[in-house]
Amino acid sequence: MRIFTFTEPRKIVFLFKLLDFMEFLDRYQQIVADAIAKYTFKDKPAELYEPMNYIISHGGKRLRPIMVLMACDLFGGNLKEAIKPALAIEFFHNFTLIHDDIMDEAPLRRNKPTIHTLHGINVGILSGDGLMLKAYKFFEDLEPEIFKACIRIFTHTGLLLCEGQQYDINFETQENVTFDDYIRMITYKTGVLSASSFEIGALIAKANFKDAKSIFNFGKHIGIAFQIMDDYLDVFGDQAQFGKKHAGDIYENKKTVLYLMAREHATKEERKELDYWYSKKTDNIDKVYGVEKIFRRTKVDEKALRLIEKHNEIGQSYLQKIDIPEEKKKPFAELANYLLRRES
Amino acid sequence: MRIFTFTEPRKIVFLFKLLDFMEFLDRYQQIVADAIAKYTFKDKPAELYEPMNYIISHGGKRLRPIMVLMACDLFGGNLKEAIKPALAIEFFHNFTLIHDDIMDEAPLRRNKPTIHTLHGINVGILSGDGLMLKAYKFFEDLEPEIFKACIRIFTHTGLLLCEGQQYDINFETQENVTFDDYIRMITYKTGVLSASSFEIGALIAKANFKDAKSIFNFGKHIGIAFQIMDDYLDVFGDQAQFGKKHAGDIYENKKTVLYLMAREHATKEERKELDYWYSKKTDNIDKVYGVEKIFRRTKVDEKALRLIEKHNEIGQSYLQKIDIPEEKKKPFAELANYLLRRES
The missing domain is CATH 1.10.600.10 (Farnesyl Diphosphate Synthase)
Known part of the structure; x- marks a missing residue:
C-alpha cells in the first residue's frame, strides 16, 4: 500500500x-x-x-x-x-x-x-x-x-462467467467490439461474481427479495467500476504500487475501455494510428508512447475515471435503497473506496 | 446387433x-x-x-x-x-x-x-x-x-466421476493395482452415474428413501457388471459386433479386470511373462497372443463372466427388495440383459 x-x-x-x-x-x-x-x-x-x-x-x-x-x-x-x-x-x-x-x-x-x-x-x-x-x-x-x-444464483453466475470468458476470447479477433459489448463482458467476468457473493450472503440472512437484489446490484456496479479501474491503472497507474508491467494491455492489443473510448473519440487520423498499433504485437516502446498519446488526446483517462465514478454512484444508490441504519452500511461504502483507490 | x-x-x-x-x-x-x-x-x-x-x-x-x-x-x-x-x-x-x-x-x-x-x-x-x-x-x-x-446426489456423483477418472490415470503408472482398486475405479467411473440416474428418477417420483437406495444399488451393480463386460469383450468379444480394435486394452497396457485376475492367478513364470508384455507399448501381435494365452490359462475369461453374473445377481437382488409388482420391474431386468449381452 x-x-x-x-x-x-x-x-x-x-x-x-x-x-x-x-x-x-x-x-x-x-x-x-x-x-x-x-x-x-x-x-x-x-x-x-x-x-x-x-x-x-x-x-x-x-x-x-x-x-x-x-x-x-x-x-x-x-x-x-x-x-x-x-x-x-x-x-x-x-x-x-x-x-x-x-x-x-x-x-x-x-x-x-x-x-x-x-x-x-x-x-x-x-x-x-x-x-x-x-x-x-x-x-x-x-x-x-x-x-x-x-x-440458482450460483449456477447462473457460473454460466455468466463462462460467457464473459468466451466474449473476452472473441474480442481478440472480433473487429467491431462496441462499448456495450465491453461492459457486458466485464459485467459477466467480474461484476456478477461479487454481486452474487453479496446476494447469497443476504439470502442466507433471510433478507427480502428486494434488498437481496439491491445488494446484488451494488456488488455488480462496484465490480464493473473495479474492472474499469484495472484497465485505467494498467496505463495510468503507479506501476511500483500496481506490481504489473506498465501498459501490458497495450502490448497485448487488449480491447480495454481506454482503447474503445479512444477509438470512439479519435479523429480519423488518430483512429488510423490506433488501428496501426493494434494490428501488430510488438515489444516496441514506441507503440506504448504512440497509443498513450492518443489516449491522452482523446482524454480517455478522465473519461474512464468519470465512468468509474458513475458506476460507483449507481452502486451506492442501490446501497441507499436498503432500509438499514447507515452506520451498518458504512463498511460497504468503504469497501468500494478500498477497491476503487487509484493507488492499487 | x-x-x-x-x-x-x-x-x-x-x-x-x-x-x-x-x-x-x-x-x-x-x-x-x-x-x-x-x-x-x-x-x-x-x-x-x-x-x-x-x-x-x-x-x-x-x-x-x-x-x-x-x-x-x-x-x-x-x-x-x-x-x-x-x-x-x-x-x-x-x-x-x-x-x-x-x-x-x-x-x-x-x-x-x-x-x-x-x-x-x-x-x-x-x-x-x-x-x-x-x-x-x-x-x-x-x-x-x-x-x-x-x-446432492448429482454433485456427489460428479465428484466420484472425477475421482474415478483420477484413479484411472493413476493406474497407468501405479505398480500395484489391486482388484479392489479396480472395482472402486469402475464403480466411480461407470457404476455411480447409472445408479444416480435411477435414484434421481425415484426421488422425483417421491419414492421412499429405502426404495431409492435399492434402485441406486441396482444401477450401481449393473454398471459395474457392464464395465467388466466391456473389459471382457475387448479380448473375447466378437469384434465385428463390438466395433472396436481387438484387444485394444492389451496394446495399451490397460490394467483391466482380466489383467488383474490373470496376474493374481498366474504362476510365477506366467506373471513374469505378463509383466514383460505390459512393460512396453508395442503393436506387435505376438504381445496379444502371449497375453491372451495367459488369460486363457488362468481362466480369467470364465472368471470375468462369473463376476459379471455375480454383480448382475446383486443388482437383481436389490430390485427384488422394491415392493412393487414384478411386472413393473421387468423392464429393469431386461435392461440389465440388454446391457450385459455378450454380443455388444
Missing part, C-alpha cells in the same frame, strides 16, 4: 478511515482463513485434491467470501451459516483461475507456478472440475428453500 | 423379449430425443454453446436419461417432471466426455471430430465447464426439498 504523506488534511482522514476498514477487513479475512484451514480437502486420490488445496492456500485477498459474510452480517444473519457458502464462492473463483490459467498458458499465479505447469493440463482440467463440484457441496447445510435460491 | 439363428428355442424367446424391450427403449429414446430438440441451447455467445449442442446432438444410446425416466415411471411419478433432470444427467455425461477427450487426446467421438479437435483445447475446456453448469440448471423446476436431494 502507498505510504501516505501527512500534508493534506483530507488524506489523513482517508488514511484513518482506511486503517479502520483494514482492521475490519482483517477480521473477516481471519474468519475465511480459519475456515479454509478447517475445510482443507483430505479426500482421496491426493493427485486430484492436492492441487485444489495448493491453489486455495495461495490466498489472494479473499474479497468474494468476505462479501458473503459482510452481506450476511448486514442483514442480521447467522455468520456461521454463511461460512461454508462463502468458501463455495472462493472455491468457485479458484476453479475459474485453474481453467483460465490453462487457457492463457499462464506459468505463474500469485507468484507460484500454476497447476498445469506443475502437473500438466490434464490434472488442471480435472482438479478444476472437481473444485467446481466441491463448491456446490458447500451449500448443503442450508435448508432446502435457501439452498435452492443460492444454487 | 447379432443376427440370431432360429435353431435354439431358448434363443428365440430371448429374441422376442429383446424385441419387446427394444420397442420399450425406443419409446423412451424418443422422449429424450424430443426433449433434447426442445431444449437445444440458443444462448449466446454461440462459440460457447454451439459445441455443447454439437456433442449432445451426436447421440449415443441415451441410456442414462432413460434410466431417470424408467425409475420415475416405476415409482408412479409424473414423467414430465423427470424430463429436464434426465437431460441434466445426459448433459453432465457429455461434459465429462468433452473433458475426457481432451485428456485422452481423442480425435474422434461417435465417429465425429471431438470438440477440441475442431475448436481447440480452450473451447473444449470452457464449453465443458458451461455444459456442467447448464446441467445444474435443469433441476430448477423441482420443488426445494426434491431439488436439494437431487442436487
Whole structure:
C-alpha cells in the first residue's frame, strides 16, 4: 500500500478511515482463513485434491467470501451459516483461475507456478472440475428453500462467467467490439461474481427479495467500476504500487475501455494510428508512447475515471435503497473506496 | 446387433423379449430425443454453446436419461417432471466426455471430430465447464426439498466421476493395482452415474428413501457388471459386433479386470511373462497372443463372466427388495440383459 504523506488534511482522514476498514477487513479475512484451514480437502486420490488445496492456500485477498459474510452480517444473519457458502464462492473463483490459467498458458499465479505447469493440463482440467463440484457441496447445510435460491444464483453466475470468458476470447479477433459489448463482458467476468457473493450472503440472512437484489446490484456496479479501474491503472497507474508491467494491455492489443473510448473519440487520423498499433504485437516502446498519446488526446483517462465514478454512484444508490441504519452500511461504502483507490 | 439363428428355442424367446424391450427403449429414446430438440441451447455467445449442442446432438444410446425416466415411471411419478433432470444427467455425461477427450487426446467421438479437435483445447475446456453448469440448471423446476436431494446426489456423483477418472490415470503408472482398486475405479467411473440416474428418477417420483437406495444399488451393480463386460469383450468379444480394435486394452497396457485376475492367478513364470508384455507399448501381435494365452490359462475369461453374473445377481437382488409388482420391474431386468449381452 502507498505510504501516505501527512500534508493534506483530507488524506489523513482517508488514511484513518482506511486503517479502520483494514482492521475490519482483517477480521473477516481471519474468519475465511480459519475456515479454509478447517475445510482443507483430505479426500482421496491426493493427485486430484492436492492441487485444489495448493491453489486455495495461495490466498489472494479473499474479497468474494468476505462479501458473503459482510452481506450476511448486514442483514442480521447467522455468520456461521454463511461460512461454508462463502468458501463455495472462493472455491468457485479458484476453479475459474485453474481453467483460465490453462487457457492463457499462464506459468505463474500469485507468484507460484500454476497447476498445469506443475502437473500438466490434464490434472488442471480435472482438479478444476472437481473444485467446481466441491463448491456446490458447500451449500448443503442450508435448508432446502435457501439452498435452492443460492444454487440458482450460483449456477447462473457460473454460466455468466463462462460467457464473459468466451466474449473476452472473441474480442481478440472480433473487429467491431462496441462499448456495450465491453461492459457486458466485464459485467459477466467480474461484476456478477461479487454481486452474487453479496446476494447469497443476504439470502442466507433471510433478507427480502428486494434488498437481496439491491445488494446484488451494488456488488455488480462496484465490480464493473473495479474492472474499469484495472484497465485505467494498467496505463495510468503507479506501476511500483500496481506490481504489473506498465501498459501490458497495450502490448497485448487488449480491447480495454481506454482503447474503445479512444477509438470512439479519435479523429480519423488518430483512429488510423490506433488501428496501426493494434494490428501488430510488438515489444516496441514506441507503440506504448504512440497509443498513450492518443489516449491522452482523446482524454480517455478522465473519461474512464468519470465512468468509474458513475458506476460507483449507481452502486451506492442501490446501497441507499436498503432500509438499514447507515452506520451498518458504512463498511460497504468503504469497501468500494478500498477497491476503487487509484493507488492499487 | 447379432443376427440370431432360429435353431435354439431358448434363443428365440430371448429374441422376442429383446424385441419387446427394444420397442420399450425406443419409446423412451424418443422422449429424450424430443426433449433434447426442445431444449437445444440458443444462448449466446454461440462459440460457447454451439459445441455443447454439437456433442449432445451426436447421440449415443441415451441410456442414462432413460434410466431417470424408467425409475420415475416405476415409482408412479409424473414423467414430465423427470424430463429436464434426465437431460441434466445426459448433459453432465457429455461434459465429462468433452473433458475426457481432451485428456485422452481423442480425435474422434461417435465417429465425429471431438470438440477440441475442431475448436481447440480452450473451447473444449470452457464449453465443458458451461455444459456442467447448464446441467445444474435443469433441476430448477423441482420443488426445494426434491431439488436439494437431487442436487446432492448429482454433485456427489460428479465428484466420484472425477475421482474415478483420477484413479484411472493413476493406474497407468501405479505398480500395484489391486482388484479392489479396480472395482472402486469402475464403480466411480461407470457404476455411480447409472445408479444416480435411477435414484434421481425415484426421488422425483417421491419414492421412499429405502426404495431409492435399492434402485441406486441396482444401477450401481449393473454398471459395474457392464464395465467388466466391456473389459471382457475387448479380448473375447466378437469384434465385428463390438466395433472396436481387438484387444485394444492389451496394446495399451490397460490394467483391466482380466489383467488383474490373470496376474493374481498366474504362476510365477506366467506373471513374469505378463509383466514383460505390459512393460512396453508395442503393436506387435505376438504381445496379444502371449497375453491372451495367459488369460486363457488362468481362466480369467470364465472368471470375468462369473463376476459379471455375480454383480448382475446383486443388482437383481436389490430390485427384488422394491415392493412393487414384478411386472413393473421387468423392464429393469431386461435392461440389465440388454446391457450385459455378450454380443455388444
